[in-house]
Structure formats: C-alpha cells, structure tokens
C-alpha cells in the first residue's frame with residue numbers, strides 16, 4: 059500500500075512538474091493576446107490591463123498584424139474589432155465613409171454630449187460641420203485666435219513662469235496649459251474670459267467637471283451596457299463623478315447662454331461678423347442650416363460643450379507631452395532653440411512655417427502621444443475590410459491613433475523613438491504624411507477642424523517658452539497617462555523653471 063501511495067505521489071508530482079513546465083514554456087513563447095474565457099470573454103484580461111491599456115493594445119496589435127478581434131462577455135454586445143491597419147483606416151474613414159457612421163452605440167455612450175458635432179451623423183453632422191467650418195476658417199476668427207493666444211501668453215502664462223523662476227517654485231505644466239487653453243478656448247467659443255490663468259491659480263470647477271466626464275466615457279466603451287447603465291442608475295463610481303461634472307457644467311453654461319442672449323438683445327456686432335462661436339450660432343440665419351435647432355439652449359450648449367472639450371483638453375495634453383519629450387531629448391530642444399534664434403529673432407505668427415524642425419517635433423509628439431487615443435465606428439451594413447475581416451452592424455470598430463503611431467510595421471524599427479527628423483526631407487522641407495497614417499487629427503470627411511489652430515497655438519507657446527526658459531521635470535516624477543478618452547497625464551507634469 060505504501061508503495062502504491064508513494065508511486066501515486068511521484069506521479070502527481072511529475073504531472074504538476076509537466077504542467078508547470080508547459081505553463082512556463084507557454085509564458086515564454088506566448089504572444090500578448092488576452093485569454094478568451096468562457097462566458098466572460100476577454101473582459102478579465104482587459105480589466106486587469108486598464109492601468110496600461112494603451113501599451114497593452116499596442117502590443118496586441120503589433121503581434122496581430124494590426125487588427126485584433128476583442129471578444130466581450132457572452133450576449134453583452136461588447137465584441138470590438140480594433141484596427142490600425144492603414145488600408146482599413148483609409149477604407150473606413152475615407153473611401154467607404156458612408157458605411158461607417160459613429161452609430162447608435164457611440165451615441166448611447168456619448169449621450170451626455172447630446173448633439174455635439176462629435177456625436178452625430180448624417181444631415182445634422184453635415185450642417186454642424188459646414189457651419190463650424192465657416193467660422194473656423196473665417197479670416198476674422200483666425201486673427202482673433204492669434205491675438206487671443208498671444209495676449210494670454212504674455213499676460214497669463216509668462217507672468218506665472220516668471221514668478222516660478224523668481225520664487226523658485228515648482229509648477230505643474232499640465233495644469234498651466236489646461237488653464238491657458240481653457241481661457242483661450244472660452245474666449246474664442248463664448249466671448250468670455252474665464253481668467254483661470256493667474257498667479258493665484260483659482261480653482262477651476264469646469265476642469266474637474268470635464269475630467270469626470272471624459273474618464274467616465276472611456277469606461278463605457280469596454281463595459282457591458284447593462285453594467286454602466288446600472289452604475290449610472292445607482293449613482294456610483296465613475297458614473298457618479300460624471301453626473302456631478304455634468305451638473306456643474308450645465309449650471310455654468312445656462313448662465314453663459316442667457317447672459318449672451320441678453321447681451322445680444324442690446325448689442326449686435328455692427329459689421330455682422332461673428333467674434334466668438336456662441337455669438338455666431340446665436341445670430342445665425344436659421345434658414346441656412348435647416349437641421350440646427352438654434353432656438354434651443356440645450357442644442358447650443360451641446361455645440362459649445364463639444365468645442366470646448368475639443369479645444370482645451372487635446373491641445374493642453376499635446377503641449378504637456380511635448381515638453382516632457384523635450385526633457386527626455388535635450389538635443390532636440392537645443393536644435394529647436396537654435397532654429398528659433400536663427401529664423402525668428404522676433405515673434406511673428408505669419409512666419410511660424412519657417413520653423414520646420416519645431417513642426418517636426420510637434421508632429422512627433424502627436425504621433426507618439428496622440429491626445430485622442432481612440433476613435434469609434436460602427437458599420438451601417440455588413441462589410442469586409444481590406445484586411446479581410448468581416449464586420450457586421452453589431453460590431454464596434456475601434457481605431458487607435460496612439461497604437462498606430464507606435465507600429466513598427468508603419469514607422470520602422472525606431473517607431474518608439476522621438477525623432478523630429480522623421481518629418482523632414484533631405485532638402486529640409488516638411489514631408490507629407492497621409493492622414494490615414496498619421497491619425498492624430500482623424501482622416502477623411504471628419505478630419506479635425508481645429509488642426510490649423512492647434513499647430514498655431516502649440517508653436518506659439520513653444521517658441522515663447524523654449525526661447526526664454528529651461529524646463530526641468532522633477533526627478534522621479536511619474537508620467538502615466540490616465541485611461542480616458544483624452545490622453546492627459548495622471549499626475550500632471552511637475553517641473554522647475556529657470557531663465558535661459
């Protein structure tokens with residue numbers, strides 16, 4: 059009997075040994091794909107990876123030849139096709155655009171943005187797009203964009219940096235850029251200066267509100283609908299924070315719209331030219347765009363809310379990563395400084411195009427740290443993508459500019475490196491890179507309407523800071539992106555500032 063028990067023990071030990079070896083071998087050779095469990099699908103792996111979601115998706119896509127089918131829990135309708143294949147992207151965003159609206163699922167997730175341009179399809183989107191394009195490309199609006207950015211820079215940002223130098227205090231660059239962009243966007247979008255950018259650093263209620271909303275929207279992409287709806291109904295977790303944020307935003311906006319309506323009763327710009335986007339929509343000839351419900355305050359709120367999020371969070375995020383990347387790549391900073399001193403001894407916004415290396419550095423930042431890390435589509439009709447993947451109406455398609463910017467198959471073996479030279483030809487001109495490859499601003503008919511404004515604002519801030527200050531990131535400061543629909547840094551960017 060003892061011999062039998064002994065043999066049994068040895069056999070069990072041997073089986074364990076074999077299983078353990080197989081497991082180790084599997085781990086060593088394993089590609090980074092999440093396990094597809096019965097019932098739960100790949101959700102457990104996803105939840106486990108949330109803190110490093112962007113890099114995890116990048117690794118999976120690199121190993122999966124740029125397209126991966128994520129399986130959600132059974133019956134939860136959260137299957138997602140994630141793709142960064144340029145052929146698919148071009149097909150979805152441009153050549154077969156009509157079959158790939160945002161779709162009902164997107165509208166459901168982004169319900170709180172109402173009828174903002176990001177959220178709608180078809181005729182309403184066309185009217186919003188055409189009307190927004192008319193104001194954003196208006197010469198007067200562009201002039202105001204330049205003058206607003208310049209005056210906020212000189213009267214808001216520079217005094218704070220000077221104060222930091224004199225008092226030898228640390229500043230959070232992300233917070234500073236958010237304040238800068240919130241003030242400038244608010245002036246351009248509503249005509250009101252929120253005056254967040256001052257040495258006193260007043261508490262910005264809107265900022266917390268927006269962060270709450272954008273973080274909540276991120277989780278809804280991956281959670282089964284019934285789960286986030288239940289959370290919303292009970293009022294817990296990210297849904298609770300989102301609700302609080304929206305309430306505070308709505309209160310603020312109610313005041314702004316009614317004040318503007320009052321103001322317009324007594325004063326309408328004599329030249330009939332819009333000076334800010336809110337005035338533009340409130341005084342617009344309502345017969346021009348028949349799908350816009352301009353008499354509704356809620357509709358106006360939706361439009362402006364969308365533009366404010368678009369204008370503040372994206373550009374401030376891009377500027378933050380830009381200065382972080384320069385701190386990691388001091389030789390690039392030196393080259394930019396030389397270029398500024400040689401080609402633009404005195405600031406002139408009309409001459410910004412001369413700063414080719416700076417432009418390359420901005421593009422490189424947007425490639426590696428795309429401020430909008432995800433985009434979301436749903437096919438209207440079943441289709442087959444150029445990669446051969448079948449998609450039907452129930453499938454969500456997620457395109458991720460963050461992962462796309464890091465694919466070695468697209469950008470080469472140095473895809474992870476910050477190399478502004480990538481964007482410059484041998485003759486010193488800017489290289490054209492198609493938007494379905496450099497996807498930070500989206501591509502096709504829904505290409506970002508603020509692209510020009512973004513380059514203008516980023517370069518204006520960069521020139522002023524790099525010419526005059528040395529920015530040093532505090533030793534040991536962690537720079538992790540928050541899992542959200544905007545790629546802001548979780549703990550901000552703490553820096554010390556000295557004069558050049």
Ligand code: HEM
Pocket residue numbers: 175176187190365366368369370372373376428429430433434497498499500503504505506507508509511512
């Ligand atoms: C670094 C800065 C920016 C980045 C990375 C960026 C990126 C994007 C992306 C990815 C989209 C497509 C979104 C989607 O379809 O869901 C988009 C659309 C848009 N962006 Fe930007 N954006 C930036 C700055 C701005 C600014 C400053 C404005 C102006 C206020 C702006 C206005 C818009 C508008 C109106 C759309 C909607 C276009 C449409 O759906 O037809 N963006 N942007």
